[in-house]
Amino acid sequence: MKWKRSERLVDMTHYLLEHPQQLIPLTFFAESYQSAKSSISEDLSIVKDTFEERGIGHLITVPGAAGGVKYIPKVPEESAKKVITELIKELSHSDRLLPGGYLFMTDLLGNPELINKVGKVFASAFCDQEIDVIMTVATKGISIAHAIARHLNVPVVVVRRDNKVTEGSTVSINYVSGSSRRIQTMVLSKRSMKSGQRVLITDDFMKVGGTMNGMKNLLEEFDCTLAGIAVLVEAEHPDERLVDDYYSLVKLREVNEKDRTIELTEGNYFSKGGN
Amino acid sequence: MKWKRSERLVDMTHYLLEHPQQLIPLTFFAESYQSAKSSISEDLSIVKDTFEERGIGHLITVPGAAGGVKYIPKVPEESAKKVITELIKELSHSDRLLPGGYLFMTDLLGNPELINKVGKVFASAFCDQEIDVIMTVATKGISIAHAIARHLNVPVVVVRRDNKVTEGSTVSINYVSGSSRRIQTMVLSKRSMKSGQRVLITDDFMKVGGTMNGMKNLLEEFDCTLAGIAVLVEAEHPDERLVDDYYSLVKLREVNEKDRTIELTEGNYFSKGGN
Numbered sequence: 012m013k014w015k016r017s018e019r020l021v022d023m024t025h026y027l028l029e030h031p032q033q034l035i036p037l038t039f040f041a042e043s044y045q046s047a048k049s050s051i052s053e054d055l056s057i058v059k060d061t062f063e064e065r066g067i068g069h070l071i072t073v074p075g076a077a078g079g080v081k082y083i084p085k086v087p088e089e090s091a092k093k094v095i096t097e098l099i100k101e102l103s104h105s106d107r108l109l110p111g112g113y114l115f116m117t118d119l120l121g122n123p124e125l126i127n128k129v130g131k132v133f134a135s136a137f138c139d140q141e142i143d144v145i146m147t148v149a150t151k152g153i154s155i156a157h158a159i160a161r162h163l164n165v166p167v168v169v170v171r172r173d174n175k176v177t178e179g180s181t182v183s184i185n186y187v188s189g190s191s192r193r194i195q196t197m198v199l200s201k202r203s204m205k206s207g208q209r210v211l212i213t214d215d216f217m218k219v220g221g222t223m224n225g226m227k228n229l230l231e232e233f234d235c236t237l238a239g240i241a242v243l244v245e246a247e248h249p250d251e252r253l254v255d256d257y258y259s260l261v262k263l264r265e266v267n268e269k270d271r272t273i274e275l276t277e278g279n280y281f282s283k284g285g286n
Numbered sequence: 287m288k289w290k291r292s293e294r295l296v297d298m299t300h301y302l303l304e305h306p307q308q309l310i311p312l313t314f315f316a317e318s319y320q321s322a323k324s325s326i327s328e329d330l331s332i333v334k335d336t337f338e339e340r341g342i343g344h345l346i347t348v349p350g351a352a353g354g355v356k357y358i359p360k361v362p363e364e365s366a367k368k369v370i371t372e373l374i375k376e377l378s379h380s381d382r383l384l385p386g387g388y389l390f391m392t393d394l395l396g397n398p399e400l401i402n403k404v405g406k407v408f409a410s411a412f413c414d415q416e417i418d419v420i421m422t423v424a425t426k427g428i429s430i431a432h433a434i435a436r437h438l439n440v441p442v443v444v445v446r447r448d449n450k451v452t453e454g455s456t457v458s459i460n461y462v463s464g465s466s467r468r469i470q471t472m473v474l475s476k477r478s479m480k481s482g483q484r485v486l487i488t489d490d491f492m493k494v495g496g497t498m499n500g501m502k503n504l505l506e507e508f509d510c511t512l513a514g515i516a517v518l519v520e521a522e523h524p525d526e527r528l529v530d531d532y533y534s535l536v537k538l539r540e541v542n543e544k545d546r547t548i549e550l551t552e553g554n555y556f557s558k559g560g561n
Contacts, residue, residue, distance in 0.1 A: 020292055021336040024299040029402075061296040115454050117475055121442040123435040127304075149425040150444060151452070154432050160398040167396040169425060177426070177491075179390050200392055216452075 014044040019054050027058065027070070027082040032138075032164040036079040055080055066090050084162040085135045088286040094128045095277055098261050101125075102244070105271040112266040114273065116244065120154050120215055129260065130158020133213070133241040136258055136285035137163065142238050143208035144168055146230075148197065148222055152214040155243060159213060168203040170226060172196060182232050189221025189253055197225050199233075206234035213241040220253035227254065245278055258285050289319040294329050302333065302345070302357040307413075307439040311354040330355055341365050359437040360410045363561040369403045370552055373536050376400075377519070380546040387541040389548065391519065395429050395490055404535065405433020408488070408516040411533055411560035412438065417513050418483035419443055421505075423472065423497055427489040430518060434488060443478040445501060447471060457507050464494025464528055472500050474508075481509035488516040495528035502529065520553055533560050 014022075023040060040051045059070035066087040072080050086094075098119070107115045119125060133155075142163055147156035148170040156167045174181055178200040188195050204210065212226045227237055240257035247264050259278030266273055280286070289297075298315060315326045334345035341362040347355050361369075373394070382390045394400060408430075417438055422431035423445040431442045449456055453475040463470050479485065487501045502512055515532035522539050534553030541548055555561070 017291065017295055017332045018336045018339070020295045021299045021333050022340050022342075024296045025303060025337075025340070025342055028300060028303060030399075057292045058296050061293045062300075064293070065297050065300070067297075067300055109451060109454050111451055113452050115452065115475075115477065117444075117453060118441065118477065121435075121444065121478075123432060123439065123442065124305075126432070127436065150428070150446065153425070153428045154442070157398060157401075157429050157432055160396075161402065164398065166393065167398065167429070169392075169396065171425065176384060176386055177388050177390065178392060179384050200390075202390065202393065203396075 014046060016050070016054060019044050019046065019051075020057060023054055024058055027080070028067075030164070031068075031082050031084050031162050034073060034079045034081050039079070083138050084131055085138050086131050086286070088281070090128075091132045091135065091280065091286050094125075094132050095260050095280065097125070098129075098243075099275045099277070102261065102263075102275055103273055105273065108266065108268065108271055108273060110268075112268060114216075114244070114263065114266070116215060117151070120151055126154045126158045127161075129155060129243065130160075131162050132260065132280070132285075133159045133258065134162030136241070136280070136283075137211060137239055140238060141209050142211045144204055144210045144235075146170065146204075146210050146212050146226055147214055148172075148226060151216070155215060155241075156213050159211070159241065163211075165211075168199065170229060171198045174198050182229070184225065184229050184232060186225035186228055187221060189219025189224070189250075190248075195225070197229055199229055204233045204235050208233075208235045209238040210235050211239045211241060212237065215243045216246070217242040217244075217254075217257070217259070218246045218248055219250055220257075223257070224253040242278075258283050289321060291325070291329060294319050294321065294326075295332060298329055299333060302355075305439070306343075306357050306359050306437050309348060309354045309356050314354070358413050359406055360413050361406050361561070363556070365403075366407045366410065366555065366561050369400075369407050370535050370555065372400070373404075373518075374550045374552070377536065377538075377550055378548055380548065383541065383543065383546055383548060385543075387543060389491075389519070389538065389541070391490060392426070395426055401429045401433045402436075404430060404518065405435075406437050407535065407555070407560075408434045408533065409437030411516070411555070411558075412486060412514055415513060416484050417486045419479055419485045419510070421445065421479075421485050421487050421501055422489055423447075423501060426491070430490060430516075431488050434486070434516065438486075443474065445504060446473045449473050457504070459500065459504050459507060461500030461503055462496060464496025464499070464525075465523075470500070472504055474504055479508045479510050483508075483510045484513040485510050486514045486516060487512065490518045491521070492517040492519075492529075492532070492534070493521045493523055494525055495532075498532070499528040517553075533558050 068084040145160045160167045180201040183198045244261045245259040264274040343359040420435045455476040458473045519536045520534040539549040
């Protein structure tokens with residue numbers, strides 16, 4: 012069956028969106044649609060222009076025999092701002108205040124549409140870098156890690172607090188939690204990473220950065236390198252932070268438990284050059 | 287700016303894929319592209335035909351003033367079979383065998399492309415049903431839950447083993463784990479669900495079904511209804527199962543620790559009419 016351009020465009024758009032950061036040879040599309048490579052090239056230039064125009068991402072064409080096309084998810088600054096504004100609005104509700112000045116965020120982390128957008132915003136900041144793995148710690152960072160991973164097309168590894176038989180052999184470290192200064196344990200399956208991999212660490216919340224620092228130490232045990240840190244909400248903190256090179260979307264400035272007010276601002280995403 | 291059909295098709299495809307199970311008024315597209323509703327209708331019929339032809343899903347058109355178009359992710363039987371075959375092939379490697387006859391699956395649960403496909407296969411089985419929430423238990427089911435949730439456009443709630451301050455007020459139950467007959471605890475934030483919601487439960491592995499049964503009991507505490515159960519791998523088990531109405535993709539028939547062999551077959555997905 013020969014495909015019409017209109018049908019090719021629909022199917023090609025779906026295929027590219029489902030295969031981010033993967034080089035797809037033009038022959039793949041040419042064979043799939045029984046069409047000449049020149050027609051496929053024209054199709055791709057329409058897709059490319061529309062993706063740019065609508066802020067969906069970039070299409071990069073690699074010429075030559077080993078070439079092809081690659082979809083790079085990347086949101087424009089304006090879309091990233093919208094996501095951050097939405098987060099701040101959602102998090103500002105006073106009924107999110109929990110004892111001890113914590114914020115209830117679990118519902119947001121379970122909202123697939125919002126978390127998908129958050130993932131794309133973080134993926135945009137790292138789309139030009141070499142990332143091999145996304146690492147997070149159980150439980151709350153997992154949805155963010157997967158949302159980023161989908162756009163960067165890399166696996167997620169989850170650090171645990173406890174050892175479980177289903178993880179096989181594990182590497183375990185002790186670290187000092189930032190705020191409470193308690194000794195805690197982190198466990199990661201030995202099969203999770205290979206030495207030399209570049210790892211992006213993510214979590215939903217960061218205060219002093221003790222947990223992030225723990226994950227950094229864990230990376231060393233695996234001979235892996237830190238490629239970046241992405242945190243949804245960072246809290247203002249008087250003590251010195253244990254990590255400094257990170258991206259945050261939202262900053263929790265102050266919580267007043269008596270008046271039940273929450274003061275939030277934009278995180279460092281744009282000032283770090285995330286977009 | 288007036289949009290060409292080719293550009294509209296690319297952008298519309300992206301928009302629909304990002305907004306599954308949502309009714310989008312034709313006027314939304316008409317205004318967005320400065321085009322007549324009749325042109326938008328023609329565009330949508332091209333998208334619809336291509337989505338059907340390529341097994342991407344259905345486009346349902348609701349006529350009338352309050353009408354619009356809705357994208358329903360649904361994979362054809364052939365694609366579901368492919369995903370199941372891929373899972374069986376991956377899980378059959380003897381180096382996945384862990385002490386006690388367990389299988390190492392953590393890497394598969396962290397593979398975003400594979401888990402996205404698994405999520406779409408499960409979402410296909412439930413695409414015509416009313417589902418309000420997807421529930422799973424920390425930690426390993428979370429990636430599957432989010433993958434299903436994205437295609438059904440509903441939130442994920444995560445049951446925990448322990449209480450944490452960031453969850454706010456919680457409801458806690460005790461239950462008997464299926465295989466070890468130990469009393470265990472499950473905790474869920476009170477804000478997670480509203481009474482009357484229909485809940486799809488999912489997990490990566492099921493033996494006797496003790497954990498699933500625990501989640502079922504937890505639903506009752508919230509006055510919610512079980513809408514279905516989706517499990518990636520079920521294990522053959524001599525004892526009677528605590529839950530009977532579930533979908534599984536893979537069945538673990540036998541593990542021989544001495545010979546280091548793993549026997550896997552297709553789960554009940556197709557016999558249950560999942561597709």
